[in-house]
Amino acid sequence: MISDTVVELSRLQFALTALYHFLFVPLTLGLSFLLAIMESVYVMTGKPVYRDMVRFWGKLFGINFALGVATGITMEFQFGTNWAYYSHYVGDIFGTPLAIEGLMAFFLESTFIGLFFFGWERLSKLQHLIVTWLVALGSNLSALWILIANGWMQNPVGTVFNPDTMRMEMTSFSELLFNPVAQVKFVHTVSAGYVTGAIFVLAISAWYLLKRRDLGFARRSFAIAAAFGLASTLSVITLGDESGYELGDVQQVKLAAIEAMWETEPAPASFTLFGFPNDDTMTTDYAVQVPFLLGLIATRSLDKQVLGIKDLIEHNEGRIRKGMDTYAALERWRAGQRDDATKAILLQPQNDLGYALLLKKYTPQVTDASPAQIQQAARDTIPKVAPLFWSFRLMVAFGLWMLLLFVLSFYYCARRTVENQRWLLWAAVLSLPLPWLSAELGWVVAEYGRQPWTVSGTLPTHLSASTLSIGQISFSLSGFVLFYSALLVVEMFLMIKYARLGPSSLGTGRYHFETRDAGQASLAAASPHV
Amino acid sequence: MAEFAAFLLSYETLRVIWWLFIGILLIGFAITDGFDLGVGALLPFLGRTDEERRVIINVIGPTWEGNQVWFVLGGGAVFAAWPAVYATAFSGFFIALILTLFALILRPVGFDYRSKLHDPRWRNFWDWGLFVGGSVPALVFGVAFGNLLLGVPFHFDADMRSYYTGSFFGLLNPFGLLAGIVSLSMLVMHGAIYLQLRTEGDIQQRAQQMVALATKVFMGAFALAGVWLLLGVSGYRLESFPGVDAPSNPLAKTVVRDGWAWAMQYVHHPWMLLAPIMGFGGAALAWRCSQQQRPGRGFIASSLALAGVILTAGFSLFPFIMPSSSDLNSSLTVWDATSSHLTLKWMFGVTVVFLPIVLAYTSWVFSKLRGTITVAQIRAADKAMY
Numbered sequence: 001m002i003s004d005t006v007v008e009l010s011r012l013q014f015a016l017t018a019l020y021h022f023l024f025v026p027l028t029l030g031l032s033f034l035l036a037i038m039e040s041v042y043v044m045t046g047k048p049v050y051r052d053m054v055r056f057w058g059k060l061f062g063i064n065f066a067l068g069v070a071t072g073i074t075m076e077f078q079f080g081t082n083w084a085y086y087s088h089y090v091g092d093i094f095g096t097p098l099a100i101e102g103l104m105a106f107f108l109e110s111t112f113i114g115l116f117f118f119g120w121e122r123l124s125k126l127q128h129l130i131v132t133w134l135v136a137l138g139s140n141l142s143a144l145w146i147l148i149a150n151g152w153m154q155n156p157v158g159t160v161f162n163p164d165t166m167r168m169e170m171t172s173f174s175e176l177l178f179n180p181v182a183q184v185k186f187v188h189t190v191s192a193g194y195v196t197g198a199i200f201v202l203a204i205s206a207w208y209l210l211k212r213r214d215l216g217f218a219r220r221s222f223a224i225a226a227a228f229g230l231a232s233t234l235s236v237i238t239l240g241d242e243s244g245y246e247l248g249d250v251q252q253v254k255l256a257a258i259e260a261m262w263e264t265e266p267a268p269a270s271f272t273l274f275g276f277p278n279d280d281t282m283t284t285d286y287a288v289q290v291p292f293l294l295g296l297i298a299t300r301s302l303d304k305q306v307l308g309i310k311d312l313i314e315h316n317e318g319r320i321r322k323g324m325d326t327y328a329a330l331e332r333w334r335a336g337q338r339d340d341a342t343k344a345i346l347l348q349p350q351n352d353l354g355y356a357l358l359l360k361k362y363t364p365q366v367t368d369a370s371p372a373q374i375q376q377a378a379r380d381t382i383p384k385v386a387p388l389f390w391s392f393r394l395m396v397a398f399g400l401w402m403l404l405l406f407v408l409s410f411y412y413c414a415r416r417t418v419e420n421q422r423w424l425l426w427a428a429v430l431s432l433p434l435p436w437l438s439a440e441l442g443w444v445v446a447e448y449g450r451q452p453w454t455v456s457g458t459l460p461t462h463l464s465a466s467t468l469s470i471g472q473i474s475f476s477l478s479g480f481v482l483f484y485s486a487l488l489v490v491e492m493f494l495m496i497k498y499a500r501l502g503p504s505s506l507g508t509g510r511y512h513f514e515t516r517d518a519g520q521a522s523l524a525a526a527s528p529h530v
Numbered sequence: 531m532a533e534f535a536a537f538l539l540s541y542e543t544l545r546v547i548w549w550l551f552i553g554i555l556l557i558g559f560a561i562t563d564g565f566d567l568g569v570g571a572l573l574p575f576l577g578r579t580d581e582e583r584r585v586i587i588n589v590i591g592p593t594w595e596g597n598q599v600w601f602v603l604g605g606g607a608v609f610a611a612w613p614a615v616y617a618t619a620f621s622g623f624f625i626a627l628i629l630t631l632f633a634l635i636l637r638p639v640g641f642d643y644r645s646k647l648h649d650p651r652w653r654n655f656w657d658w659g660l661f662v663g664g665s666v667p668a669l670v671f672g673v674a675f676g677n678l679l680l681g682v683p684f685h686f687d688a689d690m691r692s693y694y695t696g697s698f699f700g701l702l703n704p705f706g707l708l709a710g711i712v713s714l715s716m717l718v719m720h721g722a723i724y725l726q727l728r729t730e731g732d733i734q735q736r737a738q739q740m741v742a743l744a745t746k747v748f749m750g751a752f753a754l755a756g757v758w759l760l761l762g763v764s765g766y767r768l769e770s771f772p773g774v775d776a777p778s779n780p781l782a783k784t785v786v787r788d789g790w791a792w793a794m795q796y797v798h799h800p801w802m803l804l805a806p807i808m809g810f811g812g813a814a815l816a817w818r819c820s821q822q823q824r825p826g827r828g829f830i831a832s833s834l835a836l837a838g839v840i841l842t843a844g845f846s847l848f849p850f851i852m853p854s855s856s857d858l859n860s861s862l863t864v865w866d867a868t869s870s871h872l873t874l875k876w877m878f879g880v881t882v883v884f885l886p887i888v889l890a891y892t893s894w895v896f897s898k899l900r901g902t903i904t905v906a907q908i909r910a911a912d913k914a915m916y
Binding site: 062063065066067069070071072073074076077079080081082084085087088089091092093094095096098099100101102103104106107108110111112113114115117118119120122123162164165166167169170171173334466467468472475476479483487490494498505506507 | 605606621646869870873880
């Protein structure tokens with residue numbers, strides 16, 4: 001067995017590196033599309049200001065993209081370095097979308113990104129526009145395949161346990177591909193990326209408008225961001241991945257935990273707006289509830305029931321017991337008793353072997369588990385409720401705030417009076433961190449809520465880690481923390497510097513710091529090179 | 531036709547095809563990103579002024595990102611096709627891999643951030659960052675291959691959980707380090723000849739001298755490694771195994787150590803000698819073309835040398851991928867470390883469709899970005915270049 005410390009440190013490292021990676025991904029997803037839209041307008045209208053927009057926002061895109069790539073490599077290799085048993089156990093199916101991501105998406109994005117930056121003089125207008133669209137397409141396809149992989153961890157379809165190889169193997173590629181949980185997650189995640197891109201452009205443009213500089217540039221950027229952001233925010237909210245929560249074991253648990261729904265209620269269940277979930281007493285103190293709402297959101301129906309936590313625990317206890325029978329069959333199989341009856345138990349799609357593996361934490365033998373151990377393992381299938389409850393509510397609150405922001409921005413853009421609404425411009429500037437916060441909270445809900453599993457109902461987290469020493473993982477974890485912190489400081493420094501300079505950083509001679517006499521002198525002294 | 535399809539899509543054939551695909555990905559990585567790594571390793575030495583260094587960086591700046599995907603895809607393909615190898619090697623070579631990751635992370639940041647500020651200390655820092663980002667991975671990949679040829683101390687338990695019982699410093703044994711020098715010198719050769727192709731004047735001159743030096747070091751190290759492998763490294767041989775289409779269970783076979791096993795490959799299959807010949811011949815040709823001011827041909831020759839070296843390692847090991855020195859039967863081979871038949875089939879289909887597309891657009895992008903980079907260009911497009 002691996003020590004709990006190694007598992008916990010590996011989890012911490014994965015959580016930190018994944019959350020860190022996702023500081024850069026959503027902006028890449030959203031900004032690449034915005035760049036493609038801006039360049040399309042440039043090609044259609046021929047106005048140089050749109051070209052400058054693509055180049056300037058593209059410069060900020062580049063600063064962000066570098067770290068997205070840098071931290072993405074870590075993710076690709078971390079499954080092998082820190083989660084070796086996971087990699088062996090589900091690599092047959094989980095590795096496939098990762099490999100296809102590289103071949104179909106990451107290649108596309110990375111090959112054309114160089115041409116995007118350095119191809120302006122070497123390509124025709126139309127060619128360059130196509131290149132920009134291909135970068136956007138590549139980054140979005142990349143998200144598709146990663147979320148197919150992630151969706152499979154939440155709802156592992158198209159797979160069966162093979163006792164001869166001691167791992168899960170693929171039975172259907174199309175089930176993996178069309179996993180409904182993955183589809184919902186994809187739409188939700190890329191839309192969140194578009195919102196991030198839109199807020200980024202909106203906030204920085206608002207700042208230029210507040211400073212009354214580069215007005216034509218800023219106004220156009222603001223308008224495109226407002227329109228794109230409005231559509232994207234509506235998409236994130238209406239296609240929120242709540243709709244995927246009926247499917248898959250862990251998704252049901254997640255839903256109940258997010259809503260702190262301890263008891264099963266008659267359909268349609270009520271929605272807890274506010275309260276303090278208490279894991280020990282299994283109650284929510286000071287709960288404020290809205291009748292019927294949860295049932296409607298979660299099941300899109302009036303009559304389907306949403307299971308409460310207490311019932312889920314009881315239900316999972318049954319699955320653990322069933323899994324113990326499967327585990328006994330596996331032991332017989334490995335001892336050489338390879339008859340049809342044993343095989344039939346092992347190969348049934350719902351053999352619940354994963355539930356039996358939960359017991360390994362308490363007894364390596366599994367089949368000799370005491371009723372108390374089984375109860376404890378069943379209790380383990382419910383993650384801590386309060387972090388999920390609060391992460392989810394904050395995420396939704398930020399989402400609604402951003403919707404309001406985009407509605408107002410869009411309205412005043414249409415009225416052509418946005419420059420006079422200084423309160424709105426300030427609100428846009430101050431909202432800059434929100435899409436990142438929401439996205440990170442969303443991942444906390446999705447992945448913390450998946451515990452105690454790495455693969456829902458199939459492989460517990462405590463079995464998934466590599467057989468590393470505490471020394472090794474301390475080395476890598478502290479290395480990542482130091483290295484990543486330093487990189488974040490550098491990135492933020494450059495980002496702020498260039499955002500402040502604005503389009504003057506392009507050296508076209510048309511913008512604020514280049515046209516003012518004093519500005520010119522100070523630029524010559526202090527301007528950065530790009 | 532149907533018979534051919536049945537043969538092509540049989541588990542046995544697909545297992546060999548995937549060995550070949552991973553080889554192709556490695557070779558693709560070495561040929562494309564290999565020159566980026568080599569150029570990175572040469573950056574502080576061949577570029578003496580800030581502008582010269584910017585020339586060198588901009589030679590590879592627009593394309594290195596796409597090239598690196600060969601590496602990322604290599605990782606993904608090993609995960610998908612050889613999950614047991616991915617799990618065992620990556621967790622076993624833990625410290626080496628984490629260090630390589632840190633080195634690789636310096637590259638995207640170095641390329642993009644270096645010239646965004648004027649401060650010479652800032653720029654110098656990232657130049658050395660790019661040096662580390664180029665030389666450390668180039669060295670480590672060779673060390674890893676050297677250790678594969680020696681065998682790696684790991685075993686599986688009955689649940690197929692892998693345990694690595696060696697240490698990080700154990701990897702830095704003399705043969706492993708020699709393999710590291712082979713790898714570093716060949717990528718430096720490759721990077722230098724690419725620089726000779728895409729630059730002019732002083733830098734080009736220095737690159738040419740570097741080609742001469744690197745090819746000599748490479749050929750010497752490669753020859754020494756070959757002799758050492760023949761005389762001093764004990765190989766591994768499959769004594770018995772359940773079959774070429776049996777389920778992937780590494781514990782179901784018997785492996786013995788055999789002093790001549792690696793060498794005997796070339797006795798049983800003399801055509802495999804083409805690989806080391808390509809390694810030497812390619813390097814010699816690259817050196818000659820470079821001296822004759824024909825770096826374009828030299829680059830092709832150098833690419834052949836890279837392919838030859840990687841194939842030499844692959845052929846020597848076949849069917850082994852990662853032999854275990856501490857528990858022989860835990861060794862991983864192409865017959866027992868692969869994914870299921872269905873997964874290999876799907877991945878085969880996807881690769882056959884998409885790899886040619888990737889090659890097509892990559893060639894187009896390179897053709898659009900071809901030509902030499904000069905100091906004058908850097909001055910003219912100061913703010914648009916890296």
